[in-house]
Amino acid sequence: GDSVTQMEGPVTLSEEAFLTINCTYTATGYPSLFWYVQYPGEGLQLLLKATKADDKGSNKGFEATYRKETTSFHLEKGSVQVSDSAVYFCALTLNTGNQFYFGTGTSLTVIP
Amino acid sequence: NAGVMQNPRHLVRRRGQEARLRCSPMKGHSHVYWYRQLPEEGLKFMVYLQKENIIDESGMPKERFSAEFPKEGPSILRIQQVVRGDSAAYFCASSPPEGKAYEQYFGPGTRLTVT
Numbered sequence: 001g002d003s004v005t006q007m008e009g010p011v012t013l014s015e016e017a018f019l020t021i022n023c024t025y026t027a028t029g030y031p032s033l034f035w036y037v038q039y040p041g042e043g044l045q046l047l048l049k050a051t052k053a054d055d056k057g058s059n060k061g062f063e064a065t066y067r068k069e070t071t072s073f074h075l076e077k078g079s080v081q082v083s084d085s086a087v088y089f090c091a092l093t094l095n096t097g098n099q100f101y102f103g104t105g106t107s108l109t110v111i112p
Numbered sequence: 113n114a115g116v117m118q119n120p121r122h123l124v125r126r127r128g129q130e131a132r133l134r135c136s137p138m139k140g141h142s143h144v145y146w147y148r149q150l151p152e153e154g155l156k157f158m159v160y161l162q163k164e165n166i167i168d169e170s171g172m173p174k175e176r177f178s179a180e181f182p183k184e185g186p187s188i189l190r191i192q193q194v195v196r197g198d199s200a201a202y203f204c205a206s207s208p209p210e211g212k213a214y215e216q217y218f219g220p221g222t223r224l225t226v227t
Contacts, residue, residue: 004154036218043118043203043220044155089154093216098168099145100205100216102154 002027006090006103013080013110021075021106023064023090031092033057033066033073038087038105047075047088051095080110114139116206116219124225131191131198133222137206144187145216146179149201161187194226 007022025031032051036044048057053068062077073090090103117136125131137144142163147155160168161181172179176194181187191198201223205216 044218046217091155098160099157099171100147100155102147102156104152104154 002031002092002094002101004090004092004101004103006088007106008104009087010107010109013108015082015110015112016079017110019075019077019080019084019108021088021090021108023073023075023103025071025073025090025092027071027092027094029094031094033064034091034093034100035062035064035073035075036089036091036102038089040086044089080108082110082112084108085110116141116204116217118202118204118219118222120222121220122223122225124227125194126227127195128193131194131224131226133189133191133202133204133224135187135189135204135206135219137187137204138208138217140208141206141217142209143207144181145205145207146187146189147203147205149203149221151200155203158189191224194224196226199224199226 003026005024034049035047037047038044048059050057050066053066056065064073064075087105087107089105091100093100116138119134144161146158149155157171159172159179164183176192178190201221203221204219207215
């Protein structure tokens with residue numbers, strides 16, 4: 001079936017460190033891929049997306065590249081800030097479907 | 113343009129009571145989706161509705177849960193006879209009539225606590 005597997009947390013980094021959160025997927029069709037961020041006590045906010053292979057999504061210094069050959073969509077940021085502390089969810093949706101499939105989330109804490 | 117609105121933001125119910133969660137989609141959106149997030153887990157799809165129609169309820173528990181999206185007013189997720197295991201955050205998303213699933217916009221969620 002369709003699913004997303006993402007790196008388990010929690011992840012703790014010092015400010016200005018490099019961030020990678022791994023995400024791989026299984027899909028029966030041609031998915032679109034997403035990263036969502038959830039700050040404490042809040043709902044989901046779309047961070048970035050990519051709708052076809054080799055696309056790169058980027059926003060607020062975060063990037064992820066849709067790699068069909070490795071079925072991956074890893075999230076990266078070159079220099080994290082304390083304000084990036086949140087839970088990050090990788091997700092996919094099929095262009096023919098109606099729902100999102102979410103990973104279990106990775107909690108990131110950035111310390112000064 | 114207001115985003116997806118959900119109320120209440122927090123809801124406390126005792127076991128056996130009913131919980132009613134409301135979702136007002138973004139202006140112009142006619143498709144609504146409900147997701148549940150259990151503690152320490154990702155969101156899981158529950159149901160997809162269009163105005164007056166349930167399109168896909170493959171993620172809904174077979175008993176006690178129901179959803180509607182009437183012609184007028186918000187979408188309602190109803191949980192009857194709540195149990196402790198229903199404690200979770202319930203998120204609603206909406207998309208435009210011509211949109212695809214990836215155009216879903218999420219609300220802030222309702223956190224249900226069953227005591």
